[in-house]
Amino acid sequence: MSAEASGDEILLRVTISGPPGSGTSTLVSRIASSRGWSSLNGGDVFREEARTRGISVEQLSSEAKEDLDVDRSLDSLLQERMSSPDSPEIVESRLSGWWAHKNNLNCLKVWVNVSEIERARRIQKREGGELDVCLQKSQRRQNDDMERYSVLYDIDLDDMSPYNLVIDADEKDELEVFQAVDSVLGR
Incomplete structure (x- = not known):
């Protein structure tokens, strides 16, 4: 029985998704800080599972x-976790918007989009290295993820239909992206 069917309110308010380098972690941090909300990153679930299995994150990967x-x-x-009454208000992962959509969770589903070259620039700024190498790695990861999600779940990462807010962040700084989401969330 779902939490909603049992009368328990789901706390989930917003999902944040986007490719690596799109600024989703920064956005989540700003929303959580601004509103006093808790958050969960899909990577946290991955790390918890590695701990539960008694292996390293690299081994689980x-x-x-x-x-x-x-x-x-x-x-x-x-x-x-997203569907539970004790869900955090914010969930960040590549597929969190899809999961909210497929599970009929009533929340804002945000996709932060950036071009391949902008992702590479941001990854280079964060991790260092040559821009062309960062671009190749980013493209390879995106292609691998697209294939994996298609095989696993028949999900096309280019399909934005589950999202009710898609932000093109190439020309926006982190404050502008936050303000776009914050204005839709309201008070």
């Missing part, structure tokens, strides 16, 4: 590449 059931299990855990 390696297992996930070899066994798609690892991804399915982790995504199932994330969906359970």
Whole structure:
């Protein structure tokens, strides 16, 4: 029985999704700080599962590449957390908007979009390295993720239909992205 069916209110207010380098972590931090809300990053679920299994994050990542059931299990855990009455108000992951959509969770679903070259610039700024290498890595990761999500869930990352707010952040700074989301969330 879902929490909504049992009368428990779901706390989830907003999902934040976007490709690596799009600024989702910064956005979540700003929203949480501004509103006093709790947040969960899909990576946190991954790290918790590695701890539960008594292995390193790298080992779990390696297992996930070899066994798609690892991804399915982790995504199932994330969906359970999102649908629970003690869910944080903000959930950030590549697929959190899709999970909210598929599970009929009534919340704002945000996708932060940036071009490949802008993602590479941001990743280079954060991690260092040559821009062309960052671009190649970013493109490879995006292609790998698109293929994996298509195989696992028949999800096309280019399909924005689950999202009720899509922000093109190429020409926006972190404050402008936050303000766009904050104005839709209201008070």
